[in-house]
Amino acid sequence: MKPTLQLDSHGRLRHLLTLEGLSSELLLQILDEAEIHDQALRGPDKRQATLTGRTVINLFFEPSTRTRSTFELAATRLSADVMNLQIAASSTSKGETLFDTLKTMEAMQADMFVVRHEASGAAHFFAEHAAPGVAILNAGDGRHAHPTQGLLDLFTIRRYKGPDSDCFKKLTVAIVGDVLHSRVARSDIHGLRTLGAKEIRVVAPPTLIPAGIEEMGVKVFHDLDAGLAGADVVMLLRLQKERMLGAFLPSLAEFHRDFGLTRARLAKLKPDTIVMHPGPINRGVEIGGDVAYGPHSLILQQVSHGIAVRMAVMSMILGEPRAPVRAKRRSRR
Amino acid sequence: MKPTLQLDSHGRLRHLLTLEGLSSELLLQILDEAEIHDQALRGPDKRQATLTGRTVINLFFEPSTRTRSTFELAATRLSADVMNLQIAASSTSKGETLFDTLKTMEAMQADMFVVRHEASGAAHFFAEHAAPGVAILNAGDGRHAHPTQGLLDLFTIRRYKGPDSDCFKKLTVAIVGDVLHSRVARSDIHGLRTLGAKEIRVVAPPTLIPAGIEEMGVKVFHDLDAGLAGADVVMLLRLQKERMLGAFLPSLAEFHRDFGLTRARLAKLKPDTIVMHPGPINRGVEIGGDVAYGPHSLILQQVSHGIAVRMAVMSMILGEPRAPVRAKRRSRR
Amino acid sequence: MKPTLQLDSHGRLRHLLTLEGLSSELLLQILDEAEIHDQALRGPDKRQATLTGRTVINLFFEPSTRTRSTFELAATRLSADVMNLQIAASSTSKGETLFDTLKTMEAMQADMFVVRHEASGAAHFFAEHAAPGVAILNAGDGRHAHPTQGLLDLFTIRRYKGPDSDCFKKLTVAIVGDVLHSRVARSDIHGLRTLGAKEIRVVAPPTLIPAGIEEMGVKVFHDLDAGLAGADVVMLLRLQKERMLGAFLPSLAEFHRDFGLTRARLAKLKPDTIVMHPGPINRGVEIGGDVAYGPHSLILQQVSHGIAVRMAVMSMILGEPRAPVRAKRRSRR
Numbered sequence: 001m002k003p004t005l006q007l008d009s010h011g012r013l014r015h016l017l018t019l020e021g022l023s024s025e026l027l028l029q030i031l032d033e034a035e036i037h038d039q040a041l042r043g044p045d046k047r048q049a050t051l052t053g054r055t056v057i058n059l060f061f062e063p064s065t066r067t068r069s070t071f072e073l074a075a076t077r078l079s080a081d082v083m084n085l086q087i088a089a090s091s092t093s094k095g096e097t098l099f100d101t102l103k104t105m106e107a108m109q110a111d112m113f114v115v116r117h118e119a120s121g122a123a124h125f126f127a128e129h130a131a132p133g134v135a136i137l138n139a140g141d142g143r144h145a146h147p148t149q150g151l152l153d154l155f156t157i158r159r160y161k162g163p164d165s166d167c168f169k170k171l172t173v174a175i176v177g178d179v180l181h182s183r184v185a186r187s188d189i190h191g192l193r194t195l196g197a198k199e200i201r202v203v204a205p206p207t208l209i210p211a212g213i214e215e216m217g218v219k220v221f222h223d224l225d226a227g228l229a230g231a232d233v234v235m236l237l238r239l240q241k242e243r244m245l246g247a248f249l250p251s252l253a254e255f256h257r258d259f260g261l262t263r264a265r266l267a268k269l270k271p272d273t274i275v276m277h278p279g280p281i282n283r284g285v286e287i288g289g290d291v292a293y294g295p296h297s298l299i300l301q302q303v304s305h306g307i308a309v310r311m312a313v314m315s316m317i318l319g320e321p322r323a324p325v326r327a328k329r330r331s332r333r
Numbered sequence: 334m335k336p337t338l339q340l341d342s343h344g345r346l347r348h349l350l351t352l353e354g355l356s357s358e359l360l361l362q363i364l365d366e367a368e369i370h371d372q373a374l375r376g377p378d379k380r381q382a383t384l385t386g387r388t389v390i391n392l393f394f395e396p397s398t399r400t401r402s403t404f405e406l407a408a409t410r411l412s413a414d415v416m417n418l419q420i421a422a423s424s425t426s427k428g429e430t431l432f433d434t435l436k437t438m439e440a441m442q443a444d445m446f447v448v449r450h451e452a453s454g455a456a457h458f459f460a461e462h463a464a465p466g467v468a469i470l471n472a473g474d475g476r477h478a479h480p481t482q483g484l485l486d487l488f489t490i491r492r493y494k495g496p497d498s499d500c501f502k503k504l505t506v507a508i509v510g511d512v513l514h515s516r517v518a519r520s521d522i523h524g525l526r527t528l529g530a531k532e533i534r535v536v537a538p539p540t541l542i543p544a545g546i547e548e549m550g551v552k553v554f555h556d557l558d559a560g561l562a563g564a565d566v567v568m569l570l571r572l573q574k575e576r577m578l579g580a581f582l583p584s585l586a587e588f589h590r591d592f593g594l595t596r597a598r599l600a601k602l603k604p605d606t607i608v609m610h611p612g613p614i615n616r617g618v619e620i621g622g623d624v625a626y627g628p629h630s631l632i633l634q635q636v637s638h639g640i641a642v643r644m645a646v647m648s649m650i651l652g653e654p655r656a657p658v659r660a661k662r663r664s665r666r
Numbered sequence: 667m668k669p670t671l672q673l674d675s676h677g678r679l680r681h682l683l684t685l686e687g688l689s690s691e692l693l694l695q696i697l698d699e700a701e702i703h704d705q706a707l708r709g710p711d712k713r714q715a716t717l718t719g720r721t722v723i724n725l726f727f728e729p730s731t732r733t734r735s736t737f738e739l740a741a742t743r744l745s746a747d748v749m750n751l752q753i754a755a756s757s758t759s760k761g762e763t764l765f766d767t768l769k770t771m772e773a774m775q776a777d778m779f780v781v782r783h784e785a786s787g788a789a790h791f792f793a794e795h796a797a798p799g800v801a802i803l804n805a806g807d808g809r810h811a812h813p814t815q816g817l818l819d820l821f822t823i824r825r826y827k828g829p830d831s832d833c834f835k836k837l838t839v840a841i842v843g844d845v846l847h848s849r850v851a852r853s854d855i856h857g858l859r860t861l862g863a864k865e866i867r868v869v870a871p872p873t874l875i876p877a878g879i880e881e882m883g884v885k886v887f888h889d890l891d892a893g894l895a896g897a898d899v900v901m902l903l904r905l906q907k908e909r910m911l912g913a914f915l916p917s918l919a920e921f922h923r924d925f926g927l928t929r930a931r932l933a934k935l936k937p938d939t940i941v942m943h944p945g946p947i948n949r950g951v952e953i954g955g956d957v958a959y960g961p962h963s964l965i966l967q968q969v970s971h972g973i974a975v976r977m978a979v980m981s982m983i984l985g986e987p988r989a990p991v992r993a994k995r996r997s998r999r
Binding site: 081104106109111 | 731739959
C-alpha cells in the first residue's frame with residue numbers, strides 16, 4: 001500500500017483510502033470541516049451547492065444499504081448527482097474487469113467513486129488506476145480499512161471529550177470484539193495513534209485478535225473487565241454472526257457472557273465513559289439493548305456525525321477548483 | 334390505535350396514519366391543497382421548491398414499485414431529497430429491529446418516512462417512536478389503512494361529482510370485491526363517512542366481508558346487481574389473486590361471473606356512474622378490460638390525483654416553518 | 667414498423683425508435699447538438715437547466731446497469747427528475763399489461779420513457795400507444811434497434827474522421843462479429859447508409875449473419891482478414907456468450923482465433939484505422955485486452971459520447987416549448 005497515493009503534490013487530499021499515514025493536521029482539518037457541516041445539518045434545509053453538477057458514483061461490490069445511504073445522503077446534500085451501482089463481486093472479481101468498470105464509469109464523466117469491496121486493497125487498486133481528477137473514497141475494503149468510519153469515530157470522541165483536539169492525549173480507549181475481521185478497528189487504531197491517544201487497547205478472545213497487532217502500538221487484553229478498567233472510551237465492534245460460529249466462537253451466548261457490554265459491566269466504569277458501536281448492533285451479543293440506547297451510548301450520534309464527516313471529505317476533495325487537473329484529463333482522451 | 338397521534342397541539346397534521354378520526358375540515362383542507370398541486374402538474378415544469386433540502390425516505394418492507402413511484406415523484410417534485418430503501422420484512426419483523434431502523438435513519442437527519450409494511454399497525458409503531466419533528470406517512474400497513482389512497486379516491490369523487498364538497502351527501506357508493514383484506518376499503522369508508530356520504534355499501538361474497546363491518550356504518554350486499562343498483566360511484570377493489578384461491582374463492586372465473594364489473598353490468602347503471610379501482614387491475618377478474626379503459630372509468634385519473642394528494646400531505650406536514658420543533662430535537666442529541 | 671411515427675407534423679423528432687428512415691439532416695442535427703453537450707461535459711459543473719421539472723422514466727424490462735446509467739446521467743445532467751423502474755419482462759410479456767404500465771406511468775405525468783425490452787418492436791408498441799406529448803426513447807429492443815448506440819457511433823466516427831460531415835463518404839466500415847443478434851449492427855448500418863458511407867461490410871461466420879442482409883446495402887465477408895483489408899473503421903460487436911455456445915459457435919477460443927481482433931491483425935491495417943466496440947468487452951473473445959486499451963481504440967470515447975448524444979436527443983425532444991401539445995393531452999383526461 002502506498003499511503004502517499006492519497007495526497008496530491010500540494011499535500012491536499014486526493015483520495016481517501018486509509019487513515020494510515022495521514023498527518024494529524026490533515027485529520028483535524030477534516031474534523032473541523034465536518035463540524036461546519038454538522039452545524040448546517042441541524043437546519044431544515046440541509047442542501048448546499050458545493051458539488052453542483054459533480055457526479056458521485058456509489059460502486060458497491062458488497063451490499064450495505066446502511067453505509068451506502070450515508071454516502072448517498074452526504075453527496076446529495078452537497079448537490080452532487082449521485083448514482084448507485086450494486087455490482088455482484090463474483091462477476092468482477094478479476095482485476096481486469098474491475099479495471100473495465102472503473103474506466104467505463106470514468107468515461108461517463110464521474111468525478112468520484114465511493115467503493116465498497118470484500119477484497120482488501122480494492123480501493124487502492126481503483127486509486128492507482130483512476131484518471132487524474134477522479135477521486136476514490138474507500139467505503140470499506142475487506143479487513144483492511146474503513147476510513148470514514150474511523151473519522152466519524154474520532155469526530156464523536158472529540159465532540160464528547162473535547163472540544164480541544166488535545167483531548168485524545170488523555171484518553172484510554174478500549175476496542176472490544178472481533179478485531180481480527182474488523183476494518184473499523186484498523187482505521188480507528190490508525191486515527192487514534194496519529195492523534196496521540198494515551199492508551200489503545202484491543203479486547204477479545206485470542207481467536208479474534210490478529211497476530212502481531214501489538215506492532216500497531218496497542219495493548220492486548222483477553223479479559224473484558226481488565227480491558228475496560230479505567231477506559232474513557234469503549235468502542236464495540238460488530239460481530240459478523242454469519243461467519244463467526246464454529247470457526248472462531250463456541251456460541252453467541254458465550255461471547256455475550258464474556259465480551260458483551262451489559263449494564264452491570266458498564267456500571268463499574270467511570271461515570272463519563274462513552275460507548276460507541278459502528279452499527280448495526282447485535283442486541284444481546286456484543287451489546288445489551290439497554291446499553292445501546294442508554295445514557296453512555298453515542299451510537300446514534302455516530303450515525304449523524306458520519307454524514308457530516310463524509311460531506312467534509314467529499315467537499316475537501318471535489319469542492320475546490322480543480323480546473324487545471326480536469327483540463328489535463330480531458331485533453332488526454 | 335390513537336388517531337390523535339396524527340395531530341400536533343395546534344391540530345395540524347403531524348403524521349398521516351389513517352383517515353379514521355380526521356375531521357371533515359382537515360380532509361377538505363388536504364383536498365383543496367391537492368387541487369393546487371394538480372393544477373401545477375399540468376405545466377411542463379412540475380418542480381416546486383417547497384421541500385428543498387428536506388429528506389424523505391421511502392421505507393418499504395413490502396415491495397410495491399407502483400406505490401413507491403407515486404411517493405417518490407411527489408417528494409421529488411417538491412424538491413425534497415428522496416432515498417428509497419427496500420427492506421426484507423423477514424429480517425426486521427421484530428419491533429426491536431424496526432426501532433433500530435427508525436432511529437438509525439432518523440440520525441441521518443431524515444424528515445419524513447413513507448412506510449409500507451405487511452403488518453397492520455407498523456406505521457403507528459413508527460409514529461409512536463419517532464423523534465419530534467420527524468413525520469410518518471403510512472403507505473399501507475397490512476389490512477389496516479392506506480390513507481393516501483383514501484384521500485385520492487375522495488379527491489377523484491369530488492372532482493367528478495362536485496365541485497362542491499357537499500356533493501358527498503348525495504352519493505351512494507358501492508365498494509366491490511375483497512373487502513376482507515383491503516386496507517383501501519377501510520380508508521375509503523372512513524373518509525366517505527366523515528364527508529357525509531349518503532350511503533356506503535360493501536359488495537362481496539360472504540367469505541370476503543369482515544365480521545362486524547356493519548358497525549362502520551355500511552350496508553352489506555352479497556349480490557352484485559342489488560349492490561350496484563342506484564350507485565353513483567363504484568369502487569372496485571383489487572383481488573390479491575395469489576392469496577385468494579382455495580381459501581376464499583372457488584375460482585377466478587366464478588368470481589368474475591358473480592362480482593366482476595363487465596360492460597353488460599355497467600350498462601344497467603346510471604349514465605353518470607363513475608368507476609374507480611386502486612390498480613393495478615386484474616383484467617377479466619374484478620373488471621373487464623373494456624370497462625377499465627371505458628368512458629365511466631377514472632382509474633388513470635386516480636393515479637394522477639395520487640401524486641397531487643401526496644404532494645399536498647407532504648407539503649402540509651413538512652412545508653411549514655417547524656424551526657422550534659426541530660431545534661428541540663437537535664439539542665437533545 | 668412505421669418510421670414516420672418518430673416525427674411530428676413539423677418533421678421534428680418526437681420519439682426515437684430506430685435510425686431507419688431518419689434523414690441525414692436530422693441525424694447531423696443530433697450530432698451537432700451532441701457536440702455542444704460533449705463540450706459542456708468537460709467542465710466541473712455538468713448540470714444544465716434544460717429539462718428542469720420534466721420527468722424521465724427508465725423502463726427496463728431487460729436488466730442493463732450500464733445502458734441505464736448512461737440514460738440516467740444524461741437526464742439528470744439536463745436537470746430532469748429521473749426514476750428507474752426495473753420490471754421483470756415475464757410479468758408483463760403480454761401487450762395488455764405493457765399497455766397498463768405505460769398508461770399508469772403516463773398518468774404520473776411522465777414526459778419521456780426510456781424503454782429497454784427483449785422483444786423487438788416493444789418501443790414501437792409504446793410509441794403507438796403513448797399519449798400526445800409523451801416521448802419514447804428506444805434503449806434497445808430485441809434484435810431490432812439501439813438507435814442511441816448508432817448515433818454515438820456516428821458521432822465518434824465523425825469526431826475522429828471528420829470534422830466534416832462528408833467524411834463518411836470516404837469511409838470503409840467493417841462491422842465484425844455477431845451480426846445476427848445485434849441491434850447495434852442494424853442501427854449502425856442504417857445510420858452509416860444514410861450518411862453515405864462508401865462501403866459497409868459485415869464480417870462473421872455464416873451462422874452469425876442474418877439471411878438477406880445484403881439488401882441493407884452491405885457486403886458480407888466470412889474471412890476476417892479479407893473483411894478488414896482497407897477498412898478505416900472497425901466496429902466490433904459484443905458476443906453474447908451465454909446464448910452463443912453450442913448453437914452458433916463451436917467454442918469461444920475458435921471464434922477468437924478466426925474473428926477476434928488481436929494486436930497482430932491490427933498491425934496489418936492502416937495506421938489511422940479506428941476500433942470501436944459498444945461494450946462491455948469480452949477480453950480474449952471478440953477483442954484482445956491490449957487492443958481494447960491500445961492507441962487505435964475509441965471504446966471509452968464511445969461511452970463519453972453516449973452521454974452527450976443522449977442529452978442531445980432528450981433535449982431536442984423534450985426541451986423545446988411543447989405547451990400546446992401538452993395542453994391538449996391534459997384536457998383529454
